[in-house]
Amino acid sequence: MKIIVIGGNAAGMSAASRLVRKNKEMQVTVYEKTNEVSYGACGMPYYIAGFNDNIDLMRIRTPEEFRKSGINLLLQHEVISVDVDEKTIKLRDLNSGTEFTDNYDKLIVASGSSSIMPPFPGRELANVFTLKTLDEAENIRTAVLNDDVKTVAIIGGGYIGLELAEACIVRGKKVHVFEAMHHLLNGFDEEFCLEVESELNSHGAILHLEEKVESILGANKVEGICTNKGNYNVDLVVVAVGVRPNTGFINHESLKKERNGALTVDGLMQTTNPDILAAGDCATVMHKILKKPVYIPLGTNANKQGRFAADTLLGTGRPLDNTLGTAMLRCMNLELAKTGITEKEANSAGISVKTVTVKTRSHARYYPDPQELTIKLCYDAESRVLLGGQLMGKKECALRVNVLACAIDREMTVDELGRLDLGYAPPFASVWDAVHIAANAAK
Secondary structure (H helix, E strand, C coil), X not given: CEEEEECCCHHHHHHHHHHHHHCCCCEEEEECCCCCCCECHHHHHHHHHCCCCCXXXXXXXXXXXXXXXXXXXXXXXXXXXXXXXXXXXXEEECXXXXXXXXXXXXXXXCCCEEECCCCCCCCXXXXXXXXXXXXXXXXXXXXXXXXXXXXXXXXXXXXXXXXXXXXXXXXXXXXXXXXXXXXXXXXXXXXXXXXXXXXXXXXXXXXXXXXXXXXXXXXXXCCEEEECCCEEECCEEEECCCEEECCCXXXXXXXXXXXXXXXXXXXXXXXXXXXXXECCCCECEEECCCCCEECCCCHHHHHHHHHHHHHHHHCCCCCCCCEXXXXXXXXXXXXXXXXXXXXXXXXXXXXXXXXXXEEEECCCCCCCCCCEXXXXXXEECCCCEEEEEEEEECCCCHHHHHHHHHHHHCCXXXXXXHCCCCCCCCCCCCCCCHHHHHHHCCC
């Protein structure tokens, strides 16, 4: 069987590696548009901040390592189009400019996503960046280290925007964060948004909520930002307003796409065309609670999706239908994490829920430096099955979300969670862990 994989990052290389490892007879070719494969993009804000000064640590495996494993990996090859009926793809060698076609028996689309750049006037100026690639991380870091850059504007208050805000604050810059919506970190319920806003304010960040950027000002390089509320002098702009799936090269009546262009897949990573699978940031995932395809572009999802796509082609497929959107981040001295659905998302989906919020300690009070943790649980109003959890605290907080994710995956009730046999020692927890306390507070 001849398999072509479009895209050489998390999902694509996960799929290709598993295919050649499990079946040496399979002919696997990967076409990647850039010079990079398999890198840890989540580490880029910390490279910009200087927590890690070696960019190569984010390169997981080299192209040669993949080739030695049996993968026919071609870099600097852009897929121009896919002829679904003929099962061929049209490519361009970006080094030579040569165009050619290749054919497949099965196709895995793992083309990822690209940063959204709104059509701001001035977006072409020097010192305007997005963050998606290692080259972009290097360019932002170089610019931030320039002594002439005193003030940085971050457009977008999601995960990447907050991590970049932290990076620039750590580097001693004055930071403005612009967010068009009511709060930063809108994937969380309001009380968590307010806390992260307070944390950034306490470190000198200037927040512009419900404020829309209209243009970027300057002659040759950035000099300012113009919004619907005023003008601000800044020296560098990073746009972090989300990503868009890279699927413009593949269109066919047999392929269903979401409104944002993501290829719709089932739990086996199968698109609506029997010979095409999709995985990673270019595709949907099946949400365990909402019971439908959703778009959650996370590295954790991409790696799993690549593996499950490979298993489907190997004939050992089982559905990946339990995605919860589990995620965590740190913003300055505050850890936040979430899994499942929030109260806001439950209301939007028409799911009848109850919630409970508790504040408790991270570990026993008689061991030094216990920290306050806030945990909010969302559970079905009738069955009491846990549907979601959110946490925040200064430390010893975020990893507890994994207990909640496991509980939701196993469809545990809050009562079952409250009697779970969790570990205890004074440096790590109280005899009743914070998770126990939250679950047992549920009425």
